[in-house]
Amino acid sequence: MGQKYLMKGNEAIAEAAIRAGCKHFFGYPITPQTEVAAYMAKQMPKIGGTYLQAESEVAAINMVLGAAAAGVRAMTSSSSPGISLKTEGISYIAGSDLPCVIINVMRGSPGLGGIQPSQADYWQATRALGHGDFQVIVFAPSSVQEIVDLLGKAFDLAEKYRMPAMMLADGMLGQMMEPVEFPETEPKMAEKPWAVTGHNNERPHNIINSLYLTPSDLEEIVVNRFKRYDEVKKNEVMYEAYQTDDAEYGVVAYGATARVVKSAVNQARAKGIKVGLLRPITVWPFPEKEVAAFGNQVKKILCVEMSMGQMIDDVKLAVNGSCPVEFYGRTGGVVPSPAEVLKAIEEMAK
Amino acid sequence: MSLNLLIAGFGGQGVLFMGKVAAYTAMVEDKYVSWLPSYGPEMRGGTANCSVCIDDKEIGCPLISEPETLVVLNRPSYDKYVNAVLPGGHIFIDSTLIDVTCERKDIHVHYVPCTQMAQDSGMKQLANVVMLGNVLKETGFTTFDVLCKAMEQCVPPKKKDLLEPNLKALKLGYEYQG
Numbered sequence: 151m152g153q154k155y156l157m158k159g160n161e162a163i164a165e166a167a168i169r170a171g172c173k174h175f176f177g178y179p180i181t182p183q184t185e186v187a188a189y190m191a192k193q194m195p196k197i198g199g200t201y202l203q204a205e206s207e208v209a210a211i212n213m214v215l216g217a218a219a220a221g222v223r224a225m226t227s228s229s230s231p232g233i234s235l236k237t238e239g240i241s242y243i244a245g246s247d248l249p250c251v252i253i254n255v256m257r258g259s260p261g262l263g264g265i266q267p268s269q270a271d272y273w274q275a276t277r278a279l280g281h282g283d284f285q286v287i288v289f290a291p292s293s294v295q296e297i298v299d300l301l302g303k304a305f306d307l308a309e310k311y312r313m314p315a316m317m318l319a320d321g322m323l324g325q326m327m328e329p330v331e332f333p334e335t336e337p338k339m340a341e342k343p344w345a346v347t348g349h350n351n352e353r354p355h356n357i358i359n360s361l362y363l364t365p366s367d368l369e370e371i372v373v374n375r376f377k378r379y380d381e382v383k384k385n386e387v388m389y390e391a392y393q394t395d396d397a398e399y400g401v402v403a404y405g406a407t408a409r410v411v412k413s414a415v416n417q418a419r420a421k422g423i424k425v426g427l428l429r430p431i432t433v434w435p436f437p438e439k440e441v442a443a444f445g446n447q448v449k450k451i452l453c454v455e456m457s458m459g460q461m462i463d464d465v466k467l468a469v470n471g472s473c474p475v476e477f478y479g480r481t482g483g484v485v486p487s488p489a490e491v492l493k494a495i496e497e498m499a500k
Numbered sequence: 501m502s503l504n505l506l507i508a509g510f511g512g513q514g515v516l517f518m519g520k521v522a523a524y525t526a527m528v529e530d531k532y533v534s535w536l537p538s539y540g541p542e543m544r545g546g547t548a549n550c551s552v553c554i555d556d557k558e559i560g561c562p563l564i565s566e567p568e569t570l571v572v573l574n575r576p577s578y579d580k581y582v583n584a585v586l587p588g589g590h591i592f593i594d595s596t597l598i599d600v601t602c603e604r605k606d607i608h609v610h611y612v613p614c615t616q617m618a619q620d621s622g623m624k625q626l627a628n629v630v631m632l633g634n635v636l637k638e639t640g641f642t643t644f645d646v647l648c649k650a651m652e653q654c655v656p657p658k659k660k661d662l663l664e665p666n667l668k669a670l671k672l673g674y675e676y677q678g
Contacts, residue, residue: 413560
C-alpha cells in the first residue's frame with residue numbers, strides 16, 4: 151500500500167480498473183456513473199489504452215464482447231437504464247464464455263426513474279442479467295476502498311471462471327469521495343489459449359460463439375458451465391460479519407445501505423439491543439451458509455435495502471423458515487437514515 | 501475531534517469546493533472522511549449541498565440529514581435545514597445574503613457576512629472560503645495550520661496563483677469576530 155488519495159467512487163472504479171490491467175473501456179454517459187467514463191477518457195490515451203464512447207449502450211457491450219474475445223481486459227460501465235440495454239450483450243458474453251467487468255452504479259427506477267441512489271437492480275444482477283441459463287459474479291462494495299479492493303479481483307475471477315463479473319454499486323458510492331490506497335501488486339493476467347488473436351496459421355482457429363443449433367450440444371455446454379458456477383459458489387463467497395458474535399437479532403444489508411445499518415447497529419447496541427449485521431460482499435454467489443447459520447443464531451432477521459425488497463428473497467431462501475425475516479426499505483432514490491433503521495431494529499426487537 | 505458538516509447554497513457559490521477543503525484536513529491528519537455532494541439537476545443556480553464527515557472511526561452513513569454543523573449560503577437552504585441541526589450544534593449564516601434572525605435557542609448561531617467581507621477584500625469569488633475559516637474558528641474541528649495545508653492540496657497546480665488569495669480568505673474568516 152502506498153499513498154492515500156481522496157477520490158470519488160466513480161474515479162476509483164476507473165483508476166482501479168486501469169491498475170488491474172484494463173486497457174479497453176467502452177461506455178456511454180449516464181448519471182450517476184459518468185465520472186467513470188470521464189476518468190477513462192483522460193487516462194486511457196496516456197497508457198496506450200482505448201477509451202471509446204460508443205453510439206449506445208448496446209454498441210458498448212458488444213465492443214466489450216469483441217475485445218474480450220481478443221483476450222484483453224475489457225470493461226464497460228453504466229447505470230440502471232443503461233444496464234438494461236446491455237443485457238442482450240451480457241447474455242452473449244456469458245454464452246461465449248468470455249471474461250469482462252461490468253459496472254452498474256444503480257439509480258432510482260423503473261424506466262428512466264431518477265438519478266439518486268438505489269439498489270433496485272438486485273434481482274436483475276443476480277437472477278436475469280439477460281436471457282438464458284447463466285450467472286454473473288456480482289460484487290457489492292460498501293466503500294470506495296472496497297471498490298478498489300474488489301475491482302482487481304473481479305477481473306481475476308472473470309478470467310479464472312471465464313464469465314462476466316459485475317460491480318454493483320449505487321449513486322451514493324459513485325459520487326462520494328473517501329480516502330483510498332491502491333494495491334502495489336502487478337495484475338496477473340490468466341493465459342488465454344482460447345482467445346482469437348491471429349496466429350499465422352500456427353495453430354487451429356479459435357472460434358468464439360454462442361450459437362449451438364443442436365439441443366444436446368447446447369445442453370452439454372450449459373451443464374458444463376453450471377459446473378463452473380458450482381466452483382464459484384464453493385470458492386468465492388465473500389461477506390462481512392459485524393457485531394454478530396453475541397447477536398440476538400440480525401440485520402442483513404449490502405452496499406451503501408450496510409453503512410447506514412452499521413451506524414444504526416451501533417446506536418441500537420448503545421441502547422442495549424444485541425444486534426449484528428451480516429453484509430454479503432458477493433451477492434452472487436450469495437453467502438447462503440452464513441445467512442442460514444445467522445438465522446439459526448438470532449431470533450429474527452431484518453433485511454434493509456434501497457428497494458421494495460429484493461435480496462430478502464435470498465435471505466428467506468437461505469434461512470429456510472428457521473426464523474422470521476422482516477423488511478425495511480426505501481426506494482426511488484431515497485436513502486434510509488440511521489434513525490429510520492434504528493426504529494426498524496427496535497420494532498424487530500420488541 | 502469529529503466533524504459532521506452540511507453545507508448548502510446555490511450552485512456556483514463553491515459549496516462543493518468548501519466541503520472538499522474541509523475533507524482534505526482529514527487527509528492531512530490521516531483520519532476517516534467522506535464527502536458526498538448533491539448531484540441532482542439542482543446544479544447551476546438551483547440549490548447545491550454537500551455532506552462532510554470526519555472521524556477517528558469508520559464513517560457509517562455519509563449522507564447527513566441532521567447536521568451538527570450547518571453552513572447556509574442562501575435563504576432556501578436556511579429554510580430547508582435550520583430545524584435539522586442537532587441541539588447543541590452550530591449554524592453559520594451568510595448574513596450578507598440571508599436577512600434572518602434565527603429563533604432557535606438550543607444551537608450556536610453565527611452570522612458571518614462572508615459575501616460582503618470577500619467583496620471588501622477584492623476576493624468576490626471567495627465568500628465560501630471566508631466562511632470556512634470562520635467555521636474552523638468557532639468549531640475547532642482542526643487547526644488553522646492543517647486547514648491551510650488542506651487548501652494547498654485543493655488548489656490545482658495549474659491555478660497556483662489562486663493559493664495565496666484562498667489562504668488570505670481563510671485567515672479573514674478565521675479572524676472574524678461576530
